């Protein structure tokens with residue numbers, strides 16, 4: 001349930017009377033105001049801060065992010081449960097912070113995908129050939145999982161607009177194209193979240209920062225002619241997909257690149273994009289497949305390198321007064337425990353930024 005003040009500011013922002021940047025600045029001002037117990041007005045500010053901040057950094061998760069797969073399937077499906085498990089047992093988050101998404105509806109999926117494709121995918125009429133390039137056999141459970149995951153990215157985007165930062169425990173299906181799925185991606189959650197918010201008029205410009213080791217080819221293609229969305233992809237040149245699309249900015253990297261050089265590329269490009277494009281929202285794909293031990297990625301980042309990367313992206317965006325929603329992206333290992341822990345790096349980095357912001 002939203003508080004009256006949140007509803008008022010949401011109404012103002014939706015109706016163009018208040019930009020999201022102003023809303024975010026307002027919330028940040030509230031969270032840093034010095035309180036005086038003798039002052040009635042400031043007491044009401046205190047209540048408001050409690051409502052806005054008491055739940056902590058919004059974490060978007062649903063047990064439906066996981067579905068059954070055939071034994072020995074290569075996709076590490078159980079990692080989504082593992083991420084939530086490690087966030088809880090390590091006391092990074094509490095259940096008070098968790099928001100549960102609904103499954104994305106077909107109308108919102110069609111802001112990006114064709115009517116023909118969505119109807120086929122939702123009802124189980126994609127061909128064997130179409131299923132083969134996605135890496136999954138069609139099942140009702142798969143559709144449900146994909147819809148929850150996409151709904152999760154959309155909810156994280158809304159939560160970020162309201163609270164500044166929000167993190168899903170899934171998402172990052174950036175290889176999905178308007179007419180077909182590809183490379184373990186059935187619906188393009190990042191593109192759908194951006195397209196729905198743009199359609200609703202909640203934001204005017206969205207920046208998609210894609211640091212998964214694979215190029216965000218579906219996302220780049222979807223927004224190739226849309227000046228309202230800036231697609232930035234930093235990826236290993238020799239990783240999938242073989243045929244790359246053209247993002248607004250592609251930074252192809254050489255095999256086995258290590259932390260220092262990787263981060264230097266990021267430091268060079270991200271602040272300039274933020275200054276030039278001035279987005280109302282950033283969607284961040286924090287794929288961990290650039291890690292040295294990843295089974296598919298060809299880069300050589302360490303856990304610390306990934307943490308430094310994620311902290312830098314979130315802190316830099318927040319410091320500009322821009323909301324940011326994060327998704328976990330790709331990561332591949334048979335060791336589900338280690339992989340799940342690695343995927344929690346982005347939530348740990350976001351928590352550190354959130355804590356700093358709230359002081």
Ligand SMILES: [Zn+2]
Pocket residue numbers: 212213214287289329330331
């Ligand atoms: Zn990937």
